[in-house]
Amino acid sequence: MSRMPLQATALTQKLMKEYYASCRESHARGRKVAWSTVMMPTEILLAADIDVLFPENQSATCGAKGLGPELSELAEAAGLSQETCSYVRCDLGIRKGGQSPWGGLPDPDIVFCATSSCTTVTKWYQDLRRFFSCEFAMVDMPFNFSGEITEHAENYIVEQLQGCIRQIEALTGKPYDYERLEEVVGLAQTAHEYWRKCLELGATNPSPITTTDILVNMGPIVCLRGTQAAIDVYETLYEELLERVRIGYVAAGQERFRLVWDNIPFWFALGSTVRRLSAHGAVLVGATYLYHWVRDVDPKDPLRTMGRAYSTAITMNQSIAHKITKIGNMLELYQADGLIIHSNRSCKPDSLGSLDLKRAIEDRLNIPVLMVDGDHTDSRAVSDAVVQTRMEAFIESLEQRKYGGLQLA
Amino acid sequence: MNDAYKELLATCKSVISNPMAYVAEWKSRNPGKKAVGFLPTYVPLEPIYAAGGLPVGLWGSDIPVAVADAYIQQFTCSLVRSVTEEAFTGMYDGLDAVLFPPICDSLKLVGSSWDLNLSGKFLVEFANLPERLDGAAAGTYLEAELRRVSKRINGESIEDRHFPQAIALVNRLRESMAGFCTWRSAHPVPFADVAAILKAATVLHADEYRTLVDKVLSVASAPAEPVHAIPIVVTGLSCQLPHPEMMRCFDEAGLSVVADDLFLGLRGTPAVEENGNPYANIAKSYCKSAPMAIRHTEHAKRHEQILEQIERNRAKGIVFMVPKFCEPEWFDLRYLQEEIRQRRIPNIVLDFEEGLGATGSLQTRLSAFAETLSLR
Numbered sequence: 001m002s003r004m005p006l007q008a009t010a011l012t013q014k015l016m017k018e019y020y021a022s023c024r025e026s027h028a029r030g031r032k033v034a035w036s037t038v039m040m041p042t043e044i045l046l047a048a049d050i051d052v053l054f055p056e057n058q059s060a061t062c063g064a065k066g067l068g069p070e071l072s073e074l075a076e077a078a079g080l081s082q083e084t085c086s087y088v089r090c091d092l093g094i095r096k097g098g099q100s101p102w103g104g105l106p107d108p109d110i111v112f113c114a115t116s117s118c119t120t121v122t123k124w125y126q127d128l129r130r131f132f133s134c135e136f137a138m139v140d141m142p143f144n145f146s147g148e149i150t151e152h153a154e155n156y157i158v159e160q161l162q163g164c165i166r167q168i169e170a171l172t173g174k175p176y177d178y179e180r181l182e183e184v185v186g187l188a189q190t191a192h193e194y195w196r197k198c199l200e201l202g203a204t205n206p207s208p209i210t211t212t213d214i215l216v217n218m219g220p221i222v223c224l225r226g227t228q229a230a231i232d233v234y235e236t237l238y239e240e241l242l243e244r245v246r247i248g249y250v251a252a253g254q255e256r257f258r259l260v261w262d263n264i265p266f267w268f269a270l271g272s273t274v275r276r277l278s279a280h281g282a283v284l285v286g287a288t289y290l291y292h293w294v295r296d297v298d299p300k301d302p303l304r305t306m307g308r309a310y311s312t313a314i315t316m317n318q319s320i321a322h323k324i325t326k327i328g329n330m331l332e333l334y335q336a337d338g339l340i341i342h343s344n345r346s347c348k349p350d351s352l353g354s355l356d357l358k359r360a361i362e363d364r365l366n367i368p369v370l371m372v373d374g375d376h377t378d379s380r381a382v383s384d385a386v387v388q389t390r391m392e393a394f395i396e397s398l399e400q401r402k403y404g405g406l407q408l409a
Numbered sequence: 410m411n412d413a414y415k416e417l418l419a420t421c422k423s424v425i426s427n428p429m430a431y432v433a434e435w436k437s438r439n440p441g442k443k444a445v446g447f448l449p450t451y452v453p454l455e456p457i458y459a460a461g462g463l464p465v466g467l468w469g470s471d472i473p474v475a476v477a478d479a480y481i482q483q484f485t486c487s488l489v490r491s492v493t494e495e496a497f498t499g500m501y502d503g504l505d506a507v508l509f510p511p512i513c514d515s516l517k518l519v520g521s522s523w524d525l526n527l528s529g530k531f532l533v534e535f536a537n538l539p540e541r542l543d544g545a546a547a548g549t550y551l552e553a554e555l556r557r558v559s560k561r562i563n564g565e566s567i568e569d570r571h572f573p574q575a576i577a578l579v580n581r582l583r584e585s586m587a588g589f590c591t592w593r594s595a596h597p598v599p600f601a602d603v604a605a606i607l608k609a610a611t612v613l614h615a616d617e618y619r620t621l622v623d624k625v626l627s628v629a630s631a632p633a634e635p636v637h638a639i640p641i642v643v644t645g646l647s648c649q650l651p652h653p654e655m656m657r658c659f660d661e662a663g664l665s666v667v668a669d670d671l672f673l674g675l676r677g678t679p680a681v682e683e684n685g686n687p688y689a690n691i692a693k694s695y696c697k698s699a700p701m702a703i704r705h706t707e708h709a710k711r712h713e714q715i716l717e718q719i720e721r722n723r724a725k726g727i728v729f730m731v732p733k734f735c736e737p738e739w740f741d742l743r744y745l746q747e748e749i750r751q752r753r754i755p756n757i758v759l760d761f762e763e764g765l766g767a768t769g770s771l772q773t774r775l776s777a778f779a780e781t782l783s784l785r
Binding site for chain 1: 479481485511518526557558601731733734741744
């Protein structure tokens, strides 16, 4: 079957290009700009007509363009240790004059961070505040040890979101429009639902879409959920996937092994990783990372439901036991033959616990797991030869297991 | 040095050389009472003491890490790895519970791994401290969290009336540590001994510690001998209490550590009010604690605290001892160094990793630093 291009991808590219251009333009006309971490309920900013930009996305793009090492070196020369997250080093590298594939971001009037990603973001955003002499807002989201968010943690998050709204009022000089917030949260929820349905159609066996095709369509759910434009993209994607399923289209051509990826990808080696795997008929059909944007928010109680949703995204800010259950369920949904865990030295919260996860998935579900050491943007920290050898050995073991009749010891 | 000091030092050295032997001995003297281990740098000790228990600081040791490598990756600090090695090889089996303060990404996930793997041996619980100290919301949250933690450790039996005495006990423990630190600035003692005496404060029962320190402070001692060592400030170790012999490198390089941030978590929180709602009072104290890399605070800035220490003690330089793989400290280092360099204060950055194996290079670098300071 010939390759079917996705209209949604063209829509995503156009939308994101226009969004960045309009942010730059409207900032020049005096519209306020916020920089935010990706786990922040930025719906509260969109509702106040503040443009939101995400340094993490810019850093991921730097990674994909192979700029990680040179930007990191600039940051290291400016005194930031190589032991810090390479997303932060890319951002500081750009602030120190390095090249951004986007031509840089307009300076922020305010920066927002939420700690459900990591404790790193607080240090990073304090540095942004010092650098830009701008306002700083944070939402501390305590780690959820028991699988459930405690009532006092939920109240704590809601009170902080109210504090953020007071900071937004001070910045815009206008009373906050709560009706508009409800509207934005309603739109965000519709986008979440389409996003979820797209990911779940991706679990069809054989799969109508690969993880790479979904990754290139992440922009709107990360940056623009809460807008009609984001819904349009994912509605289109969903319809296209339904059609692919209907006609039995297999995205990867052949699908001998269905694999799920855990943790942020190696952005700088996404293409080569996929090519290596597909040479053996192994396809990345799912990624836990994409589920961070599967959330439930309710316009009738926006702050509380956002607080809960953003504090408990699938593999972050949660106990290892909870993560094992969630990822185990996902592997079953995707009928996965194997799990690849990226032990990402730039992301401790998504990586520590991986050894327990590996043991549990192998022992309880009898699904083979490969754990590879790496980094999301700094390719200097990754040995390409080692990754290649380990992936090939993993596929060989899958081959024996699935088609050679051997069982995993 | 007076006999009281010798007694304090000997007891402290003995206790920290084998904390779990002390725990076993204490438990035999206090049947039915709980020994609760805790990780750095701050957990509320008051609920433990309120139930008649013994809080025990877990700091690891320089044993080689092997078993822990099957549970946590090597990009975590040496303290976390060493303590995990001890826990997973059964060294803490004599404890009834372990309380984690999940203040950094490593402690969150490593605590979660202990919970998954070790909860059959002892209760693994979390004092889920707020990362921010500003604003009323953090205090209200922490009050509720402390109540939850206290119930989890002690059950329903602990009532507010059990607290004033425990609060007073912990306040006196802080006073003892502060009293000793003031005393040592007038009675120069090796930094290795200071580290041993502070470390023992986290193992010995607060009453026993207090008695030993009080004796030292109450004896009129001979005027201090003139100091030839160069006064310096050490920062970066607020979550660490290294092996005291490692800290002897400072003494042997001819450096006198006049201020440090060892175990700043407890040392840096102000006294808790004894009367009234105990949980609210403990939360209030926590929210006023000294600035540290792992806290977001508006009320105090870390570089101001360090500059004040340098000025008050007429220190000639500063040593940044930054634990390997500690992201928060490496972030702070960049900003602190900018502030320190602007003021032309001599400084040196040393990677810190627990273990006596590293003392050779530490010694060389500190001696070189001492030499540059002596030439100024």
